[in-house]
Amino acid sequence: xxxxxxxxxxxxxxxxxxxxxxxxxxxxxxxxxxxxxxxxxxxxxxxxxxxxxxxxxxxxxxxxxxxxxxxxxxxxxxxxxxxxxxxxxxxxxxxxxxxxxxxxxxxxxxxxxxxxxxxxxxxxxxxxxxxxxxxxx
Numbered sequence: 737x738x739x740x741x742x743x744x745x746x747x748x749x750x751x752x753x754x755x756x757x758x759x760x761x762x763x764x765x766x767x768x769x770x771x772x773x774x775x776x777x778x779x780x781x782x783x784x785x786x787x788x789x790x791x792x793x794x795x796x797x798x799x800x801x802x803x804x805x806x807x808x809x810x811x812x813x814x815x816x817x818x819x820x821x822x823x824x825x826x827x828x829x830x831x832x833x834x835x836x837x838x839x840x841x842x843x844x845x846x847x848x849x850x851x852x853x854x855x856x857x858x859x860x861x862x863x864x865x866x867x868x869x870x871x872x873x
Contacts, residue, residue: 773831773842776801780826788822788841790830801830801841809844817846825849 776799778792789798809817822828822844831843 773833775829775831777829778827780822780824780828783822783824788828788830788844790828799839801832801839802835803841803844807841807844809846811846812848821846 776790776792776794778790778794778799780788781791781798782789786802788801788803790801791798809819809822811817826849827847829845829847830841831845832839832841834840
């Protein structure tokens with residue numbers, strides 16, 4: 737009777753040992769893409785159906801940023817604004833990421849246009865009247 741029990745114990749032990757058969761192991765590779773948004777502040781020089789051109793003090797020629805349906809447009813408080821608000825001459829801050837050789841705008845913050853009022857011109861008009869009397873001598 738000891739013999740059959742020994743065989744069963746050995747068979748159970750063999751069931752847990754690898755027998756040269758490759759066992760599939762689950763491996764998960766997680767790749768995390770890190771993207772960082774960069775900002776540029778400047779003035780809109782051109783706004784076309786898929787590109788916004790920004791002229792900033794840091795760069796001589798305007799820089800082109802492509803925008804997509806997921807690009808958001810907000811004011812300085814973070815409230816959404818219509819894309820129609822963006823026009824040439826308007827100061828903006830563009831948050832963007834690189835996509836190959838191009839730049840893609842993810843968020844455009846529309847800032848209030850700073851208007852510098854021209855100093856008031858004061859005009860002074862002076863009128864001088866001269867009266868001459870004629871004598872009869």
